[in-house]
Amino acid sequence: MSTVPLQRLARFVCATRAPYQAALFRIGLAAVIAAFLLREWPYRRVLFGDRSPLSYDMALTLIEEEGTFTVLSWWGGQLWFEIVYSATILAALAVMLGWRTRTMTVLLMVGVMSLENRNTLVGDGGDNIIRIMVIYLVFTRCAQVWSLDARRARAADARGTELAADRTGVILWWVMGALLFWAFGIPQETGWPVLLWCLWVVHGLWYSVNRHLPRHEMRSLLDDCASLVHNAAMxxxxxxxxxxxxxxxxxxxxxxxxxxxxxxxxxxxxxxxxxxxxxxxxxxxxxxxxxxxxxxxxxxxxxxxxxxxxxxxxxxxxxxxxxxxxxxxxxxxxxxxxxxxxxxxxxxxxTALLMKAGAWSKRLPRIRSHRTPAPPTPPQQPVAPELAESITRSN
Structure with a gap:
């Protein structure tokens, strides 16, 4: 029996599909979340914080009955709420720009879930869709194009260096691990803490393989698995x-x-x-x-x-x-x-429409510079020999 059809199927499934659609989905979703949180900034404490009609004790009861996840259940004061709310806005902006997208999508998911689940009585259909889509976003490879991560990867390829040698990413990974241990410790039961720990471990494994085994089969296997998960999420x-x-x-x-x-x-x-x-x-x-x-x-x-x-x-x-x-x-x-x-x-x-839109956006600075050319530099007049001699003597 020929294995060619299976090989073609494997290549099709393990290749990252719809990268431009995923990038546009990332930018749009993060922009909507940031705009929503900024619009509700004057009313944030009434909707999701310590001034909400749904008191902290009532919210804990509702969270326990519904089995939802929110970090706002840890403390009910204003300071913790302001930290979570502000961090969610910053994470949305980082995801929109595509900066450290793997980590920032997880932080965005935690922030959105925490705010929305603090008071589910004030949400509507849009809130439900945001809650669902922000979870799916974590499992996509949405930063391969139109992101600062992709720009950094291209710069590393141009220099001939490995992208895995990234101190900022390592520090961010250790900080996230410390926060997870401080927040959840070692989880004993399945749930959101286990999922977050699994994502943290996978990110560490990805870095280690990229760093120490860049041309090993394990690197190709992880890349294929990531593409498979991405395609499934899309x-x-x-x-x-x-x-x-x-x-x-x-x-x-x-x-x-x-x-x-x-x-x-x-x-x-x-x-x-x-x-x-x-x-x-x-x-x-x-x-x-x-x-x-x-x-x-x-x-x-x-x-x-x-x-x-x-x-x-x-x-x-x-x-x-x-x-x-x-x-x-x-x-x-x-x-x-x-x-x-x-x-x-x-x-x-x-995809063709999105690629044309991306190419057109790259030409915008050139079009603007072409429409408003810089003023020409006036030609320099030659200095007469007598004048040059007098200047030299005066100096």
Whole structure:
């Protein structure tokens, strides 16, 4: 029996797929999280901190009943909350830039889970999606392009040095290990502490192999395993998006208002969903437009998972879905739910489009410098011999 098909399958599975989509997903998700936390900065203590209506003792009871994870359960004071909140914002910015992405994605996951699980009663659908996607992000190789890590790797290759010889990464790894031991010690039961310790060990193993066995088979094995996990995570993200759309679409079909095409009309008349009352009234006054948008929303959500087999249909419907989310953000005033769904939709964008966008962004500085050239240097006039002689004598 020929092993060629199995070898081709192994090469296909163990190669890192969709690196540009993963990078865009990383940038978008981190940007949405940072924007959300910065917008809620004046109200952070009321939503998730020591001034929340859900007191610290009540939060501990709810966390224990739901079995959720949050580091805010360790202490209930303001200082610890401010540290966690600020560290989460910094981790989001670091992930967005792609700086030490392996470590920062884990810190971002811990921070987001801690804040969201401190008070789950104030969340909405956008918070649920963020909680899910930030976990998937940890298992992707999302910094291979459009990141400071990729830039550092290219610089190391150009110098002919090993990327593994990185003191900053080693120090960061030891600091994270000390924090894990201080926070959890040696875990005795399965759960989030075990997962965090496993991630820490894997990072250390990766560094050791890169440092001491750069051309060994173990290095290739770890790289293939990382690509396999990345591909699985990207597939799960895509499946999660399809599940969200299909579930939302099929539930809408069962509603009477959606069946008769008037659901959007009633949504536009809710006071807390009308950030622009004049615009909402103008749209709601057009019965034909409301009918078309209502039916288009249902059809797009139900049909989206079935159009993935056709590239052209998928791209068209993807543009429709992105436009729909942007419209929801403006009309209904739900910006972060819409933005996080746009970020999730970016996983399905064509690679050629993303590569062209990346190449175009690199040419922006050249275009600007070409449009605004520097003023020419005036030519220097030759100095007369008599004048040069007089200057020399005076010196």
């Amino acid at each position: 597939l799960v993200i895509a499946a999660q998006v399809c599940l969200i759309y299909s579930t939302a679409g099929w539930y809408k079909i069962q509603g009477l208002r959606w069946q008769e095409g008037s659901a959007l009309h009633y949504a536009l008349h809710l006071d807390y969903f009308t950030p622009w009352p004049g615009l909402s009234i103008a749209v709601a006054a057009n019965a034909a437009l409301v009918l078309v948008l209502t039916y288009l929303t249902v059809m797009a959500q139900v049909a989206f998972p079935f159009t993935l087999a056709s590239r052209k249909m998928k791209n068209v419907l993807l543009a429709v879905m992105i436009a729909e989310h942007l419209g929801i953000a403006v009309l209904l005033g739900i910006p972060f739910l819409s933005l996080i769904m746009v970020v999730c939709d970016a996983v399905f964008l064509p």
